[in-house]
Amino acid sequence: MPAIFTPKVITANALLEGDVVYLTQDDTWTRNLKDADVLTDEADAQIRLIDASARTSEVVGVYLADVSPGKSGPKPTHFREAFRMRGPSNYPHGKQSEAL
Amino acid sequence: MYRYTDFDATFVAERNAQFRAQVERRIDGSLTEDEFKPLRLMNGLYLQLHAYMLRVAIPYGTLSSAQMRQLAYIAERWDKGYGHFTTRQNIQFNWPTLRDVPDMLDALAEVQMHAIQTSGNTIRNVTADHFAGAAADEIADPRPVAELIRQWSTDHPEFQFLPRKFKIAVTGSPNDRAVTKAHDIGLRMVRNDAGEPGFEVIVGGGLGRTPMIGKVVRDFLPEADLLPYLEAVVSVWNLLGRRDNKYKSRIKITVHEHGIDDIRARVEERFALLRPAFTGVDQQLFAQIKADFAPPAFADRDTGPFDLAYANDPVFRSWADTNLSAHRAPGHAIAQISLKAHGATPGDATADQMRVMADLAERYGHDELRISHEQNVVLPHVHKADLPAIHAALKDAGLATANIGKISDIIACPGMDYCALATARSIPIAQEIATRFDQLKLEHEVGDLKIKISGCINACGHHHVGHIGILGLDRAGVENYQITLGGDHTETAAIGQRTGPGFSADEIVPAIERIVDTYLSERDSAEETFIDTFRRVGMTPFKTALYGESDKKQKAA
Numbered sequence: 001m002p003a004i005f006t007p008k009v010i011t012a013n014a015l016l017e018g019d020v021v022y023l024t025q026d027d028t029w030t031r032n033l034k035d036a037d038v039l040t041d042e043a044d045a046q047i048r049l050i051d052a053s054a055r056t057s058e059v060v061g062v063y064l065a066d067v068s069p070g071k072s073g074p075k076p077t078h079f080r081e082a083f084r085m086r087g088p089s090n091y092p093h094g095k096q097s098e099a100l
Numbered sequence: 101m102y103r104y105t106d107f108d109a110t111f112v113a114e115r116n117a118q119f120r121a122q123v124e125r126r127i128d129g130s131l132t133e134d135e136f137k138p139l140r141l142m143n144g145l146y147l148q149l150h151a152y153m154l155r156v157a158i159p160y161g162t163l164s165s166a167q168m169r170q171l172a173y174i175a176e177r178w179d180k181g182y183g184h185f186t187t188r189q190n191i192q193f194n195w196p197t198l199r200d201v202p203d204m205l206d207a208l209a210e211v212q213m214h215a216i217q218t219s220g221n222t223i224r225n226v227t228a229d230h231f232a233g234a235a236a237d238e239i240a241d242p243r244p245v246a247e248l249i250r251q252w253s254t255d256h257p258e259f260q261f262l263p264r265k266f267k268i269a270v271t272g273s274p275n276d277r278a279v280t281k282a283h284d285i286g287l288r289m290v291r292n293d294a295g296e297p298g299f300e301v302i303v304g305g306g307l308g309r310t311p312m313i314g315k316v317v318r319d320f321l322p323e324a325d326l327l328p329y330l331e332a333v334v335s336v337w338n339l340l341g342r343r344d345n346k347y348k349s350r351i352k353i354t355v356h357e358h359g360i361d362d363i364r365a366r367v368e369e370r371f372a373l374l375r376p377a378f379t380g381v382d383q384q385l386f387a388q389i390k391a392d393f394a395p396p397a398f399a400d401r402d403t404g405p406f407d408l409a410y411a412n413d414p415v416f417r418s419w420a421d422t423n424l425s426a427h428r429a430p431g432h433a434i435a436q437i438s439l440k441a442h443g444a445t446p447g448d449a450t451a452d453q454m455r456v457m458a459d460l461a462e463r464y465g466h467d468e469l470r471i472s473h474e475q476n477v478v479l480p481h482v483h484k485a486d487l488p489a490i491h492a493a494l495k496d497a498g499l500a501t502a503n504i505g506k507i508s509d510i511i512a513c514p515g516m517d518y519c520a521l522a523t524a525r526s527i528p529i530a531q532e533i534a535t536r537f538d539q540l541k542l543e544h545e546v547g548d549l550k551i552k553i554s555g556c557i558n559a560c561g562h563h564h565v566g567h568i569g570i571l572g573l574d575r576a577g578v579e580n581y582q583i584t585l586g587g588d589h590t591e592t593a594a595i596g597q598r599t600g601p602g603f604s605a606d607e608i609v610p611a612i613e614r615i616v617d618t619y620l621s622e623r624d625s626a627e628e629t630f631i632d633t634f635r636r637v638g639m640t641p642f643k644t645a646l647y648g649e650s651d652k653k654q655k656a657a
């Protein structure tokens with residue numbers, strides 16, 4: 001039996017700022033996970049990943065990250081992604097400090 | 101202090117101009133990330149979880165007040181107003197944008213600093229005892245040696261694409277404060293029976309996934325043979341080192357696989373070939389460098405103000421007892437400035453704090469500052485008479501924590517708060533442990549105890565050589581912390597032993613508390629330190645304290 005495909009978002013770091021970005025439905029980059037496109041089909045996810053990875057003048061280190069979809073948008077399932085979404089825990093720096 | 105020669109200055113300026121152009125070409129799309137990444141790493145620029153990070157070398161941990169002020173300026177101008185001092189005698193800026201980095205590098209060059217070879221498969225920033233040139237127990241100042249090695253290794257054509265990174269540390273004191281046995285090469289300055297200066301050469305130490313204590317490859321190397329011998333070691337490894345597998349590429353694995361005797365034989369053979377090529381130019385250079393590190397003129401003054409404050413001010417006394425070390429010159433002391441205020445991020449200093457430290461160095465400390473691998477700052481040469489004023493200024497800046505070498509003087513790597521390789525956080529664990537033992541008011545009762553924390557198996561936080569080591573792992577999507585006990589980072593270096601199953605983020609601080617309670621009840625007197633008690637009583641009482649008597653409980657963790 002094939003494993004159930006965990007929903008995913010495409011994420012990377014912005015080339016110029018270095019901060020975390022996510023791919024939206026219309027293939028732009030957002031800094032806000034809740035605006036990211038949630039991919040539920042594996043084949044589609046792989047193709048979108050290949051296309052996004054080719055955008056090397058915009059982003060670095062593109063990959064698929066697991067999420068759990070919810071009413072107010074996707075949520076990270078792993079703590080690493082939760083930190084990437086928020087920022088470090090020792091200072092209120094990074095995304096948590098930016099009015100989103 | 102060592103000053104850049106014209107050659108150094110031109111070299112750094114050219115490197116910066118090249119890198120500026122490389123950044124431009126990356127931004128305009130003519131360089132791909134695959135092409136750019138090795139270039140940025142060679143210039144100390146990493147991409148971490150939330151931003152770029154610029155790692156700046158502080159060779160042998162020595163800074164002038166002007167350099168420290170420039171770091172403060174950079175922190176305010178291009179970062180978030182602080183810098184992070186690391187175990188490798190570097191400072192890291194956690195928030196630069198790509199476009200700003202060339203300007204930051206130019207600002208560093210203005211004060212003779214750079215980020216070259218702080219990364220990549222090269223010979224990295226050479227580290228030295230942070231008490232160099234000041235310690236009472238020192239045979240010779242290791243910094244001229246470190247500088248000689250830096251000049252020889254920087255941009256050395258043969259050593260730009262080594263199998264892996266290569267780290268060298270030098271100590272001039274029998275009491276090893278430079279962790280020489282956990283480096284690819286450790287050099288201990290010694291004298292032979294005839295009283296001639298030379299080195300004990302230790303090779304193949306390292307931490308990371310497979311921690312190893314270095315082995316002695318040559319017990320006495322005459323001073324003049326240093327560079328050809330180092331070149332022989334590096335080139336033997338350059339040939340044998342496993343480029344096929346990044347986990348087996350460090351020299352510690354080469355030494356382990358071939359055996360120290362085989363490596364020694366190969367090194368000696370290679371050394372015999374290389375030695376004649378070194379005609380003594382290196383020794384002339386060494387003599388010049390030594391002159392640059394001539395000790396300052398130490399004044400002969402009355403220590404009255406110190407004695408008075410020591411007798412009357414208990415806060416000053418506690419700080420003096422904990423943060424001062426013996427200086428070679430009469431009336432002087434080495435003062436450590438703790439960057440480990442209880443609950444703060446280990447190793448972080450704000451721009452304002454950097455300026456306070458720079459001012460103190462300029463006014464009272466022969467313009468010198470040091471960065472220790474334990475992530476603290478050192479005023480290496482201060483007169484005792486000035487210490488009350490220094491202490492007062494530090495107190496105003498939140499820099500007078502009296503905890504050097506104590507349980508809250510924790511080394512912690514950036515961990516998952518910053519590092520892209522991390523499997524768990526380390527900073528918050530350090531903050532919680534320090535805060536907890538401060539609340540308990542147990543710190544001074546517990547005495548000397550080194551806790552070291554890494555956020556993944558790479559061991560940047562030196563956890564293997566901590567008396568208590570903590571390693572953060574990812575166990576099925578949850579942070580989990582493994583404890584080791586009995587590690588030692590000094591001349592009696594040892595790798596700590598695992599206690600057993602790890603603890604969750606909520607359980608780790610109480611677990612450390614149980615270990616400390618066990619020590620307090622097991623020690624035979626207040627004089628017996630944690631590490632001595634551990635060596636005497638062994639693991640069993642600590643295991644029992646952590647996991648209880650029965651085996652069943654262990655499985656539950």
Ligand code: HEM
Pocket residue numbers: 146148153185186187188192264267282305306307308309346350512513514519520521558559560561562
């Ligand atoms: C972006 C941050 C960092 C990255 C990507 C990184 C990467 C690594 C890696 C991959 C290793 C293992 C090397 C090996 O076993 O071959 C390592 C080891 C080490 N790093 Fe880091 N590190 C980072 C930050 C730091 C910091 C902040 C420090 C100092 C506080 C540091 C000091 C060390 C030390 C002391 C070791 C172990 C000694 C050894 O080389 O065997 N690193 N690092």
Ligand code: SF4
Pocket residue numbers: 513514515516519520521522523554555556557558559560561
């Ligand atoms: S030990 Fe791991 S988590 Fe910590 S800085 Fe090194 S690579 Fe990052």
